[in-house]
Amino acid sequence: MPFGPKEVPSWGPWGPDMQLLRLPKKYVLELKKRKKFYSLTAEIPELPNIDSLEVSVLIGAPDEQGTREPQRASLTINAMFPTIRDRYTNDGLDYVDLELPVAFPGIPTEFFGVSGGGFWDVLLYGDSGRISWSLRLMGMACWQLEIINGMRGVRCLGARSIRTLIQALQPERES
Numbered sequence: 001m002p003f004g005p006k007e008v009p010s011w012g013p014w015g016p017d018m019q020l021l022r023l024p025k026k027y028v029l030e031l032k033k034r035k036k037f038y039s040l041t042a043e044i045p046e047l048p049n050i051d052s053l054e055v056s057v058l059i060g061a062p063d064e065q066g067t068r069e070p071q072r073a074s075l076t077i078n079a080m081f082p083t084i085r086d087r088y089t090n091d092g093l094d095y096v097d098l099e100l101p102v103a104f105p106g107i108p109t110e111f112f113g114v115s116g117g118g119f120w121d122v123l124l125y126g127d128s129g130r131i132s133w134s135l136r137l138m139g140m141a142c143w144q145l146e147i148i149n150g151m152r153g154v155r156c157l158g159a160r161s162i163r164t165l166i167q168a169l170q171p172e173r174e175s
Contacts, residue, residue, distance in 0.1 A: 013143040013155055014090055020166070038137060042167055044159050047134055052125035058082050058098060058154065060117025060141055062108040080107060082119075085153060094158030096139045099151035110144065111154050117141040119156045137162070 023031070031037075047054070058080045065076035082098035089095070096119060102109045119139035125132055138159050145153025 013145070014093070014095075038135075040137065040163070040166065042163055044163070045136055047121065047123045047136055048125070050125050052123045055122050055124070056082055056084065056098075056138070057120045057122055058100070058114070058117060058141060058156075059120065060111070060114030062111055063113035064108050064110050066113065075113075078106075078108075082154065083151075085151075087158070093161040093164075095161075096156045096158050097145060098154045098156060099148070100154065101150055102147060102152045103150055109147075109152065111141070111152060112144060114141045114154065115143070 059077065060080075061075040061077045065078070067074045080100055082100050085097040085099045087094070087096050098119065100107055100111075117140070118137055119141060121136045121138050123134045123136075125134075136159075139156030140162055141154050142157050143155040145155055147153075
């Protein structure tokens with residue numbers, strides 16, 4: 001069952017175009033046997049303060065790289081490495097605008113279908129001779145922006161806004 005902030009006609013590029021899925025407990029228990037879920041806490045977690053490589057990753061499935069048929073859909077899920085264009089607030093919500101080069105091989109020119117994809121901070125570091133990693137959700141793609149100098153903009157609802165909206169929905173989730 002989807003739930004989230006009430007949609008209003010004026011959302012446009014400012015969202016908060018966000019929906020969550022409520023899953024029956026029996027399905028959650030079954031999924032947890034096979035998959036690991038990201039723990040979305042009210043506080044944005046701090047990444048370890050160690051020598052590391054930090055990368056930003058936008059994950060999503062652009063429409064132009066998929067196909068849909070009546071009984072079947074084929075999606076290509078991408079991990080793209082954007083540059084942060086800008087960070088700001090609007091109407092009390094935080095946003096991060098990303099940019100990706102549209103001429104780079106494998107990068108789509110349109111990002112319809114990426115909405116809802118996660119924008120992540122990933123920290124890679126050495127740990128006892130192995131490569132380890134830690135991740136933190138920094139946003140959720142919600143709007144495609146214009147192309148400026150060969151770079152396509154993608155607006156993300158920011159981490160604080162996602163957590164605030166989820167907390168505001170707690171009574172609705174429990175009903």
